[in-house]
Amino acid sequence: MGLLDSVLGQVLGGGAQQQQPGGGLGGLGDLGGLAGALGGLLANNGEQGGLGGLGGLVTKFEQAGMGDVIGSWIGKGENAPVSGNQLNDVLGSDTIAAIASKLGINAQTLLPMLATMLPALIDHLTPHGKVPEEGVGNHDDLLASLSGLLQKG
Template sequence: MGLLDSVLGQVLGGAQPQQPQGGDLGGPGELGGLAGALGGLLANNGEVGGLGGLVSKFEQAGMGDVIGSWIGKGENRPVTDGQLQNALGSDVVSGLAQKLGINTATLLPMLATLLPMLIDRLTPQGQAPAEGLGDQDELLSSLSSLLHKG
């Protein structure tokens, strides 16, 4: 079981990460829904303008060093639920929670755990790719392969 499998299992109460039937990674109430929501944050065509947009949001919130640590090759700095809410904004957090059918108090700790690891794994060279992480379909494919690595 890979690291992301382990963390997702712990965060989501022991559910085993697996691709939903038919290859749909956006199914509500399944890990695919979470992958879709994360894809919406990180994809170039997502709601915050991809990784570059996410970096800008963190920088505007005075936390550029935090997201920079996730992209860079060192230790990932932690982020609190409140810091994440501040950086992303209430509208984005509420929208993600609504898409997943959970409340923000449940969503924020999941994001605080998963975003640093996912961004770290999606930027193995220690820097954000100039072209971003791809559109939502490309990113969901990357997320799926990360979730299934053993």
């Protein structure tokens, strides 16, 4: 996943250095904060964004007419690209603003990071090509998965 690390390093390198204390994950700095935000968004208990886990996120994409996009991330094969603006439309500006605020960055900095990281994370969390019936786990499970994804080289 060297490309993901490279892209995120470039995005994060431009002024996203305001990390809340304790927000890092294993020395990942701002990536750890983003990991925490994504974990909260996708966790089964739906903490943070209240989306209802990965299943809730799939529903949001379907309601926005983008079910095929998130379906490509879950299914096997190439991940369809998504733009920051599309994510803003799907997740809602309040959710984006809340995540950006938690990370100490603005939404315009966050959106390209999410557009790069979310497809890779969802692809990683669904290795069998479908959303697991039991969901993708709690916040801690997701942090461990994301940490593993970022450390792959």
